[in-house]
Amino acid sequence: MTYGHSQSRLGCFAHAPSLPATAHPLPELTFDYDATLAACARGERQALQHLYEQEGARLLGVARQLVRDTALAEDIVHDAFIKIWTGAGSFDPQRGSARGWIFSVTRHLALNYLRSQGREVQVQDTALDALAIATERLDWSGVMQAERIHLCLDQLEPQRRSCVIHAYVDGYSHAEISQKLATPLGTVKAWIKRSLAALRGCMG
Amino acid sequence: MTDARDAELEELAGEYVLGTLAAEARAQLQQRLPSEPALRAAVDRWEQRLHPLTELAPAQTPSRLLWTRIERSLAFARPAQPVATGWWNLLALWRGLSLLGLTASLVLAGWLVIRTVPVGSPTYLVVLVAPQSNAPGWVVQANDPREIQLIPLGRAEVPADKALEFWTKADGWQGPVSLGLVKPGETLHVPLDKLPPLQDNQLFELTLEQKTGSPIGKPTGPVQFIGRAVKVI
Structure with a gap:
């Protein structure tokens, strides 16, 4: 799909059956993601709908944070669910968690879009906010110490940690991070390389 | 390494x-x-x-239309599994079809075959079911690959300001093609002379559209009944 062209969207009728997208998702441990993907692979549409109710809002949040545009993020989540539906049969639980896979599918669709389109204007627009937001988030990560990634991120210097968060969560390119942190491009690239190596060492 | x-x-x-x-x-x-x-x-x-x-990333509740868009696109997405393993496997979406519904529709279809075809048999059969309940609503029968009949199994309820529109799409087609508006409870005869011959696994569906049919030549409303063509031996 070409994103951002409303004429490519079907199903735009007013009396759509409403679907409470993830108003009250089940705890992740209760929802059987593997069984749900297996059911999708068998062609059970209800299973995909359950997955949408369970994760639609969180996937949209991830896509929205990356592309910074709600309509575009909905296009991406739309495409992600079609990809999940057609790819469910080839999902291999040996390669990672089913929940991780649906997030990866969504992120990479958003990243493919971002990297192929570029996003110069918005970076300038959000330069100050995003740093404040990221700082806030890093404080917030204190509540999730159980996650190993946060313990390991805490061991990085704050600016390098910001690089990782800006890239992974906000979808910023090397150049965008360089602009935002007012740091030379080469330095940002080196920080990211070293941060990845440090995270790999820390997390195994 | x-x-x-x-x-x-x-x-x-x-x-x-x-x-x-x-x-x-x-x-x-x-x-x-x-x-x-x-x-x-x-x-x-x-x-x-x-x-x-x-x-x-903070979660964000999708608009109410997003699932509907996804569901519409699913109808035209290629099935997840290879389909070469026989027609039972094609019909995963019929899993929920009740034994009664299945029996009734096949008996009826069989009767139609016997009744209307002097030589040979219909080459294709489609049972159109409601997507949510899987209740069978219509049978598509093809005596001839160039003409099909859409036969009601019951009387579908359609709001007064709406109409049912009949669509088909085979693998490899750009998009669905309208086969016209359907009157609830009446058999529709559709010549297919402007379309390629019927194919195995060809998709048929009935959507709810405005009274005069979809304004854009593509389905815009919710799917009421859906099914795929299977070859009848």
Whole structure:
């Protein structure tokens, strides 16, 4: 799909059956993601709908944070669910968690879009906010110490940690991070390389 | 593999998952993934390491139309599994069809076959079911690959200001094609002379549209009944 062209969207009728997208998702441990993907692979549409109710809002949040545009993020989540539906049969639980896979599918669709389109204007627009937001988030990560990634991120210097968060969560390119942190491009690239190596060492 | 090459692979995989690879490098890596298990494994490890960071993006409730759009597109998405293993496997979406409904529709279809075809038999049969309940609502019968009949199994309820529109799409077609408006409870005869011959697995559906049919020549309303063509021996 070409994103951002409303004429490519079907199903735009007013009396759509409403679907409470993830108003009250089940705890992740209760929802059987593997069984749900297996059911999708068998062609059970209800299973995909359950997955949408369970994760639609969180996937949209991830896509929205990356592309910074709600309509575009909905296009991406739309495409992600079609990809999940057609790819469910080839999902291999040996390669990672089913929940991780649906997030990866969504992120990479958003990243493919971002990297192929570029996003110069918005970076300038959000330069100050995003740093404040990221700082806030890093404080917030204190509540999730159980996650190993946060313990390991805490061991990085704050600016390098910001690089990782800006890239992974906000979808910023090397150049965008360089602009935002007012740091030379080469330095940002080196920080990211070293941060990845440090995270790999820390997390195994 | 040497440690240096190993580190290089990990670094590349890490930048890919992080999202910092440029468009061209991303595309190259994605092309390599199917044929390079070591690279794939490195990417998988990075996906697992970094996945908890997705929690940092605040959830956002989708608009009410998003699921409807997804559901509409599913009708035209290729099935997840290879379909060469026989027609029972094609029909996963019929799993919920009740034994009674299945029996009734096949008996009726069988009766129609016997009644209307002096020589040979219909080549294709489609049972159109409601997507939610899987209740059978219509049978499509083809005596001749150039004409089909849409036969009601009951009387579908249609709001006064709406109409049912009949669509079909075979694998490889650009999009669905309208076969006209349907009157609830009445058999519709559709000549297919402007379309290619019927194919196995061809999709048929009835959508709810405005009284005069879809204004854009593509289905816009919710799917009321849906099914795929199966070859009858």
